Amino acid sequence: MKLKQLVAAGVMLSSASLVNAADSDSEFVVEDIRVEGLQRVALGAALTYLPVQVGDTLNDFRVAQLIRSLYSSTHFENIEVLRDGDALVIKVTERPTISNIIFDGNDDIKDEQLQGSLDGNGVRVGEPLDKTVLTSIENGLKDFFYSIGKYNADVTAIITPLPRNRVDLKLLFEEGDAAEIQQLNIVGNEIFSDEELTKNFELQYDTPWWDFLSETRYQRQTLQGDMETIRNYYLDRGYLKFKIDSTQVSMTPEKSGIYIALNVEEGEQYTISDVELVGDVLGHEEYIKRVLPLTPGELYNQAEVTYTEEFISKYLGRFGYAYPTVTTVPDINEEDKTVKLTLSVDPGKRIYVRRINFNGNSVTSDRVLRQNVSQMEGAWLSNNLLESSKNAMSRLTYMEEVEFETVRIPGEDDKVDVNYNVKEQPSGSFNAGIGYGDRTKLSLQAGIQQDNFLGTGKMVGINLSTVSYQRSVQLTYNDPFFTIDGISLGGSIGYSEFDGSDFNVVRYNSTQYSIGANIGYPIDEFNRINFGLTYRNVELTDRGYYEQTQRFYNQFADVNDPDAPVKYQSYETSVAWSRSTLNRGVFPTAGSTQRASFSVTTPNSDVNYFKTVFDGRWYFPLTRDQKWSVLARVRMGYGNGYSDVNGDDQILPFTENFTAGGSDTLRGFENNTVGPRGVILSTNNVINGPDGERYPGDPSKDSLQVIRRSLGGNAMVLAGLELIVPTPFVEDEMSNSVRTSAFIDVGNVWDTEFDYDYYSQFNQPDTRYGRLLDYSDWTQYRSSAGLSVQWISPMGPMVFSFSKAIQKRDGDDAAFFTFNIGQTF
Incomplete structure (x- = not known):
């Protein structure tokens, strides 16, 4: 050719x-x-x-x-x-086809982020390789490392040819160490010192060793944020014309240190002379003027100006004006250093919601999520209703994340769609098999416990279990939306056989069956009230003799058969108030929750008693991303009897006593061992007199013994403080399923009916279980500290705690490691 x-x-x-x-x-x-x-x-x-x-x-x-x-x-x-x-x-x-993409040496950028960047440039497995694009990718990645202070970083793309015109692409990273800030100076400031201006900076230098939260490596974006911080500091104090003239960032020759200088011009302070509201505020001008924080005669404050603009925008958003324009126009008078503020408001068009969509819910039905949405389709778009709907869904225990966005409809300037994007998480447990725990020992379990049964949002529990201390079967049900108004309806049926000696409490066996129902009413978005009625039938056998329990047994004593089983029935009514502003239902990081309950048996019951319990938890985020938070929690309870039997006052049945110790109450102590212990009083035998009558022996020979077993008490206070920290070696996508915290627990359980003065007069031989304590003294608290790891596993919540008992009492049993399934803090 x-x-x-x-x-x-x-x-x-x-x-x-x-x-x-x-x-x-x-x-x-x-x-x-x-x-x-x-x-x-x-x-x-x-x-x-x-x-x-x-x-x-x-x-x-x-x-x-x-x-x-x-x-x-x-x-x-x-x-x-x-x-x-x-x-x-x-x-x-x-062009060769990309067979494989490998990342090596990248620590600051995750593989997923790198792959996303490559995808945006058309570089992915199975696609042809454009070598010209690799150069721009390399340069872009280097720019990123430079922006976080790693000036010695290098990125190299290595192409390895393969048969059939294929290649392996490897991005090799040499990140190096980030440059540390050696000095940060502010030049031109006369009113405020460098220390005062930089104390709120994210970038720091020369920090003490214990301040591990401070950021000492240079990052370009962080410096920009700090410059905004200093600008706001001046603007919030009336320095309306403050400005940063220039910024110098210099580097040491070896590129390991950074020197930063900010040249500022402070200017003069300005006072607000007048505030004028112009434009259309939909007839709410008087109300808006009353609540505005801007007041003539006060110093100009940029934070208050921004708050005012946001407040007006959100306020108008309540009425469907979702995209208003609020602009503050300052009119500066240089002669008297005052400024007149004119707030110009344009509400725009009223926006309506065409459709509400849900994405990401593979288990939960749309109907269940829609029940928690207060924003209606076809109605005005309300920012308040959108946020409250998001918060309501976030508090569901089977939701990990909830976000929403409004999407304008093409060709429609007054309609939007609302998209709620959710991420689900395990809501309970399916269990069948054999387990072992430090509290339950060997256990056989089979059943279902789901807060979101088959995606219906209903709680259904069918559980059969046999553990060392209990054999039980229980069926529970709760429909949180029994009516469209949010009235809930639930109930339970249960049967159990319990052996107290295997539960670290005093010896007794009980057989109990119960049936109950409850109904709940929402008061508002955060508050709820519940009413309940429960019937119980209890039989107590194999009873050990203890001073504290004998008073209860005496109510049912049969002089002809003192060892006969004790049987009683009760009808218990209850009322409970709950409030929650948590940002999530499981592993919250902000907000609080409180619950107060009061229960009392009806007068026609065989036992007459009441119990009241308060639980409260408060979360305080320490960082903007809320990965660091502080949890403060408290639990208080009190119970006692009312009425009398044969002239003797009734007391709280010891089977209803509060107990503490273990991973879900007071860590660092064995389960249910904190508080009053069983007391056995041995009196001198009765002797026969010369006339054949019986007389008591010498009372000085009577003795008292404190046993190892705990009895619990009718009063309780438990409290704790936890520092929630990011879990090491756990990816961000798992952060809402695994939680790590350092904690301090403190609390006590006591018996207000215990007569220490009476029992202390008896002789007490030395035993390894300690001597008699005043079990009515609430000040004999215990405390512990340690580390806890919680995991939302496919089997349910698991809590692992490593703890050290700090304040112990005579006879207490400490436990370094505990774990629990089914309870999280």
Whole structure:
């Protein structure tokens, strides 16, 4: 085949060449087109990019168009245009296909972020590799490292050829160490000192060793934020014309240290002379003026100006004006250093909601989520209702994250769609099998416990279990939206056999069955009230003799059969108030929750008693991302009897006593061992007198014994303080499923009916379980400190605690490690 040069086009694209004809004729009519070198690209696909067809006249201009068009397809890295007679021959070299992408040495950028950046540039597995794009990617990544102070960082793209025109792409990172801030100076400030201006900076230098939260490495974005901080500091104190003239950032020769200087001009303080509200505020001008924080005669405050603009915008958003424009125009009087503020308000159009959509809920039905949405379709768009709906869904225990966005409808300037994007998490447990725990020992379990049963939002529990201390079966049900108004309805049926000696409490066996129902009413978005009624039938056998329990047993004593089982029935009514402003239902980081309950048995019950319990938890975020938070919690309870039996006052049944100790109450102590212990009083035997009558022996020989088993008490106070920290070695996407915290627990359980003065008069032999304490003394608290890890596992919540008892009492049992399934703080 004779090749003839056609035209020289290399001036346009250096990788393309054209062979000209031997004669001077640079144009010819194309009678045939051949494309050579195709491997992965189909011939038909290649031809679609050719602006030349058979019968066209080919010249220099058309050749340039042809080459440009083929390169635009991104399939080829080299192109040659040749002429064979009147045939157009195009020889191509295809770009290699990416077989694999590897990241090596990247610590500050995660693989997912890198892959997302590559995807945006069309670099992904299975796609052709454009080597020209790699240079811009390398430079972009270097710029990122420079922005966080790593000036010695380097990024290299390594291409490894493979058979069949494939390549492996490896991005090799050498990040190096970040440059530390050596000095940060502010120049030109006379009113405020450097220390006062920089104390709220994120960038710090020369920090003490214990301040591990401070950021000492240079980051460009952080410096920009700190510059905004100092600007706001002045503007919030009346320095309306404050400005930063220049910023100098210099580097040490080895690129390991940074010196920063900010040159500022403070200006003068300005006072507000007048505040004027103009524009359309929908007839709410008087109300807005009353609540505005801007007051004539006070110093200008930029934070209050911003708050005012946001307040007006949110206020108008309540009435459907979702996109108002609020602008503050300052009129400065240089003579008396005052400023008049004019608030210009344009509410825009009233916005309506066309449709509310839910995304990400693979288990929970849309109907369940919609029950928690107070914003209605077809109604005005209300920012308050959108936020309250988000908060209500976030507090569901089966929701990990909830976000929303409003999307304008093309062609409609007064309608939007609202999209709620949710991320679900395990809401309970499906269990069947064998387990072991430090409290339950060997256990056999089978059942379902779900807060979101089959995605209906209803709580259903069917549990069968046998553990060392209890065999039980229980069915529970609760429908949080029994009515459309949010009235809940629930109930439970249960049967259990309990052995107290295996539960770290005094010896007794109980058999109990119960049935109960409850109904709840929402007061508002945060508050709720519940009413309940429960019937219980209890039988106590194998009773140990203890001073504290005998008073209760005496109510049912049978003089003819003192060892007969004790049986009683009760009808318990209850009322409970709950409030929650938590940002999430599980592992919250902000907000609070409180619950107060009061229960009392009806007068026709065999036992008459009441109990009241208060639980409160408060979360205080320490950082903006709320990865660091402080949890303060308290639990208080009190119970006692009312009425009397045969002239003796009734007391709280010891089976209803409060107990503490273990991973869900007071960590660092064995389960249920904190508080009063069983007391056994041994009196001197009765002797026969000379007349045959019986007389008591010598009382000085009576003795008292404190046993190891705990009895619990009718009063309780537990409190704790926890520092919630990011869990090491856990990815961000798992941060809402795993929680780590350092804690301090403190509390006590006591018996207000215990008569210490009476029992202390008896002899007490030394035992390894300690001597008698005043179990009515609430000040005999215990405390512990340690580390806790909580995990929302597929089987349910798990809590692992490593703790050290700090304040112990005589006879207490400490526990370094505890774990619990089914309870989180």
